[in-house]
Amino acid sequence: xxxxxxxxxGNVAGGNPSGTGSSLNYIGDHAYGYSGLVQTAGDxxxxxxxxxxxxxxxxxxxxxxxxxxxNADDLAFRMSIDGQAVGEFYTANPPSEFNASPVxxxxxSFSKVTIEIKNGQGSTARDTYIMIVGRVY
Numbered sequence: 001x002x003x004x005x006x007x008x009x010g011n012v013a014g015g016n017p018s019g020t021g022s023s024l025n026y027i028g029d030h031a032y033g034y035s036g037l038v039q040t041a042g043d044x045x046x047x048x049x050x051x052x053x054x055x056x057x058x059x060x061x062x063x064x065x066x067x068x069x070x071n072a073d074d075l076a077f078r079m080s081i082d083g084q085a086v087g088e089f090y091t092a093n094p095p096s097e098f099n100a101s102p103v104x105x106x107x108x109s110f111s112k113v114t115i116e117i118k119n120g121q122g123s124t125a126r127d128t129y130i131m132i133v134g135r136v137y
Contacts, residue, residue, distance in 0.1 A: 019034075019036075020034045020035060020036030021033075021034075021035075021036065022035065022048070022049070022050045022051050022052065023050070023051075023052045024050075024052045024054060024059070024113075024132065026136060028136075029135060029136050029137075030133075030134070030135055030136065031059045031061065031132070031133075031134045031135070031136050032131075032132060032133045032134070033050055033052070033130070033131070033132040034129070034130075034131055034132075035049045035050050035115075035128075035129055035130035035131070036129065037068065037127055037128075037129060038117060038127075038128055038129065038130065039125040039126065039127055039128070040075065040117050040118050040119040040125055040126045040128060041118060041119070041125065042119055042122070042123050042124050042125035042126070043123060044118060044119065044120060044121075044123075045118060046078060046116035046117065046118045047116060047117055047118065048114060048115075048116050049077070049115050049116060049117050049128070049130045050113070050114070050115040050130055050132070051112070051113065051114045051115070052112070052113055053110075053111065053112045053113070054107055054109065054110070054111055054113070055109070055110065056109050056110065057109060057136045057137060058106065058107060058108050058109050058136075058137050059106070059107040059134045059135070059136050059137070060104075060105075060106055060107075060134055060135050060137065061104070061105045061106075061107060061132050061133065061134025061135075062102035062103065062104060062105070062132070062133055062134060063077075063079065063102065063103045063105045063115065063130065063131070063132050064101075064102045064103070064130070064131045064132075065077045065089065065091065065117065065128060065129075065130060066128065066129040066130070066131060067091065067126065067127070067128050068126070068127035068128060068129060073119050073120070073121040073122035073124065073126060074090055074091065074092050074119075074120040074121040075090070075091045075117065075118070075119060075120065075126060075128060076088060076089065076090045076091070076117065076118050076120045077089055077115060077116065077117045077118075077128075077130065078115070078116045078117075078118075079103075079105060079113070079114070079115050080113070080114045080115075080116070081107070081108065081111050081112070081113055082111055082112050083112070083114075087103065087105070089103055090120060105132075105134075107134075115130050115132075117130070
């Protein structure tokens with residue numbers, strides 16, 4: 001079970017546990033995060049959508065890329081742990097109703113996680129969202 005108010009868990013006693021941001025939020029044994037609107041850089045380089053460090057517990061999560069509107073560009077997101085890329089996922093020409101399938105992601109204890117997005121094809125900045133939901137162990 002996650003600790004409350006310190007240790008391995010996030011700040012459940014204050015802050016903005018239900019809002020958007022780059023961090024991971026905790027409710028009991030569950031974790032979630034919503035990046036809010038994040039734009040790709042538009043020049044085939046990655047932009048940071050979320051970045052956080054977890055404590056002594058580990059998290060078994062699902063990460064999902066959600067384009068905000070349809071476009072003819074390929075979008076990508078990359079997940080890194082402690083500065084090392086562990087996965088990169090692409091969506092080709094996502095329509096406006098498209099949401100990429102969630103990607104399972106085990107986040108080890110005491111890890112710094114970075115989730116980045118990019119427009120892998122065009123030069124236009126694109127609006128996207130990242131969502132994470134998981135269980136804390």
